Each structure stands twice: as structure tokens, then as C-alpha cells.
Amino acid sequence: MRVLVVEDERRLAAAVKRGLEAGGFVVDLAHDGVTGLHLATEGGYDSVVLDIMLPGLSGYRVCQQLRAAENWVPVLVLSAKDGEYDQADALDLGADDYLTKPFSYVVLAARLRALMRRGAVPRPAVLRSGDLTLDPSSREVRRGTQPVALTAREFALLEFLMRRAGSVVSKADLLSHVWDAGDDITDLNIVEVYVGYLRKKIDGPFGRRALQTVRGAGYRLATDGG
Amino acid sequence: MRVLVVEDERRLAAAVKRGLEAGGFVVDLAHDGVTGLHLATEGGYDSVVLDIMLPGLSGYRVCQQLRAAENWVPVLVLSAKDGEYDQADALDLGADDYLTKPFSYVVLAARLRALMRRGAVPRPAVLRSGDLTLDPSSREVRRGTQPVALTAREFALLEFLMRRAGSVVSKADLLSHVWDAGDDITDLNIVEVYVGYLRKKIDGPFGRRALQTVRGAGYRLATDGG
């Protein structure tokens, strides 16, 4: 099993290499994002371990570009514990698993094996929940074949919910991810307002309820689109 | 397998030649764009390695002219790591792969082999969206059979949009790709102005809207030409 490890801190990289080799992997190293991306695109790896903080091209970008090039090699992202990014962001960008530093090589190896067992699973470029589809690149949303016109904010909200379809997302989460965290907006009502707008547009006038309220917890987008 | 390497820096060119010959390729060198273009047009190569920064005729122009002459030999473009151009530009102009310096000869050789395995893939010489056509080599644009006269800037803008027809392109992207990145132009209004010019020319006076505004995101050229 060949693994590519992309990590700029040389000592850590070497340690990971040794750790994984001890676990029976064949390991190649890259010390910056650009090299990493090229080696990964080159193909031939069964999985890629990707640091987020990289000089030049960040791990996120690497992952994003890999997926954009339709390369579905399993990617495990490493991040510093106190990083500004979180798991959700990494998974959104097409990573398959996530580990915060410091971590144990045993755990890393085990997760890699799990990923590889699953193999390279293509993720469609378009999000789908039942007959509701959202294409991030063209910014088009359809209910069945019927196009749905959304404003920028509504679109961002729906995209976020669809990426987490099936799980409950709290209003605070939505506020911080869809409304640019760090702003001094704290009134959660705005989320309720936009959920209302969205419902009007994606659930027909009758009864459908793709976007469910989970009282006291948040909202959940039905995986079957309502 | 015969490869033409076009690279003005003699030492690097010689090194690449040695590296590829070690990998079993037969290598010819050209040290400037004009010679490179002649040798490549001459034919007989299974692939071409093309530096971007070349005296006289840039690698981009060489590639463009090759394709305009319906020569579909696989082209791999080399660029300096900090170059102002990016992968997308190279691929847009008809290159088949892209590598930033510094690179390893092993990787270069592997990629060339992959390219040759794929062989020469003709790309349509003319871009089309519905009844809107744009021919990059003759610089002609037609709506149906009706020719449309565009200025240089309008043409560049339309070409860029047509290469990404169906996806939303942000104004910032347009600004950096159509208006020569690196300039200190930051006022996005110029994009709006040119979109206006373009619409006047490619959408008739009535209702057509090939070039859609996606508020808060950018513009999208309809794949069916409006």
C-alpha cells in the first residue's frame, strides 16, 4: 500500500514515514503543496496524508484541486489542534478523514487502512437530496427538473445544509458558517428568517418539508429531499 | 518515442535531455519558441515539452499556434514555480499537462508516457454555446451565421466565459484572467462595463440573455447560448 505524506515540517514528516513504514506501508514524502499535488495527481498512491498548513499551496487547496481533477484517492487531513479550520471544512472540500495533531501513528495507520479498504469513491460534483439538486459550480438548484432561483444567502445556506444532509445543524453553526463568522451578528433569528425563505422556495406550496425543524437543536435537511 | 524539448535555458535543457534519454526517450532540443514551433509543426514527435518563458515566442503562443494548425501532438507545459500563469491558462490554450519547476525527471518521464499512451486528442477548434460560436484561431464570432464584430477585450472576455460555459465565473477571476493579472487594477466595475458591451453585441436587441448575472457570485454563460 503506497501512501503519500505531504507535510512541510521535516522532522514530523520523517517520523510519520517511519511510523507508517513500521505498519507495512510504502511511504513517499512531499514537503510543500505544489509538489504534493503533482505527486498525488501522478497517481499510483492508495491514499494521501495531507497537512493543512503548508507553504505555498495549502492542504485545502491541494485537496480541492485533486477532486476538481476527478482524482478520488482517499485523503486524510492533518491539522494543528488549535487551527482555525475544522473537520467540517476539510470534509466539505473532499477529504475523507481528519486527524488533529498530536496523534498516534497507530491511530493514523488504522484510519488509513480503513480508508483504503473503502477505496477511492468518486464524489459527484453536484449535491443531491432526493429530487433536490444543487450544483456548486454553476450555482444552479433544481427541484426535479424545475430550476429554483435562490439569492446568494439562501444558496449558501442550502449548500451548507445539503453537505450535512441528514444531521442536525444548530443555528449557531449556520450563523457562523453561512454568515461569515466573526461578524458581530448574534441574533439567531436571521437564521430562522432565511430557513423560512428557503422553505418557500424548495418545498412546494403543499406539505413538503425538506428542511425539518428539530426543536431546541436546529435544522435537518431530509436525505430524501422531503 | 521522440520528444521535442523547447527550453531556452541551455543547462536545464541539456539536463532534461539526459534525464529523458535515461528513461528511453529520443530527445531533440529547441532553444527558442520560433525554432520550437517549426520543429513541432514539422511533425514526427510523439510529444512536446514546452517551457512557458521563452524569448521571442512564448510557450503559450507556440501551443496556441500548433493547435490552430490542427496539430494535436501531446504538449506538456513547464512553468516557473512563481510564474504568473496557472494551470488553467495552459490547459485552456490546448496544453495537455502541466508541471512547475523544479520537477523530478522521473515525474516528467512518467507524465510523458501517460500522455503518449493517450495519444493525440483533437480538440474542437471552435467554441460553441447554442448558436453562438467563437473561433479562437481566426478570431471570428458568430451568432448563428451572423458575424459579430468584437474588440480585443470583448473577444478575450467572451472566449474566457465560453471556455467555462455553464459555470459561474467571478468578476475577480475575469479581471485577473482577461485583464492580465498582476496589474494593480482592482475596480471590478470594468468587468461590468464590458459585460454590458458584450451583451449588446451577442444578445440581439430582444430579450436574449446568453450572459447571465448571478448576483453576489459573478456571471455565467448559458451552455445553450441563451
Add this chain to the structure above:
DNA sequence: ATGCCCGCTGTGAGCAGGCTGAGAAGCACT
């Protein structure tokens, strides 16, 4: 049954994003 939250929605102000007309500056060609 009652009261209290929590969530929903109608209203309207403010404003950002996008469009356009006018015109200045630059360039090519005569």
C-alpha cells in the same frame, strides 16, 4: 387550562451590487 418559550413570518428601512451613459485618454491609421 394556563403561561412560557421557541420558532415563524409580515413589514419596511437601508444599502450593496450591478448597470449604464457620458466623457476623458490613448492608439492607429490617414
Add this chain to the structure above:
DNA sequence: AGTGCTTCTCAGCCTGCTCACAGCGGGCAT
């Protein structure tokens, strides 16, 4: 120098998005 075209800046306008607010209603606990 004159003409015509292209490129770009600027300011004003308009649309409709975004958001705060306040009142309403339904569910839940007591």
C-alpha cells in the same frame, strides 16, 4: 493634426437583497 475606435473611469440610478423588529401561534411543562 484629424478621425474613428477602443479602453477605462466616474457618478448616478435602480433593483431587490439583507436584516432588524415586533407580533403571532403552537408545543410543552406545570
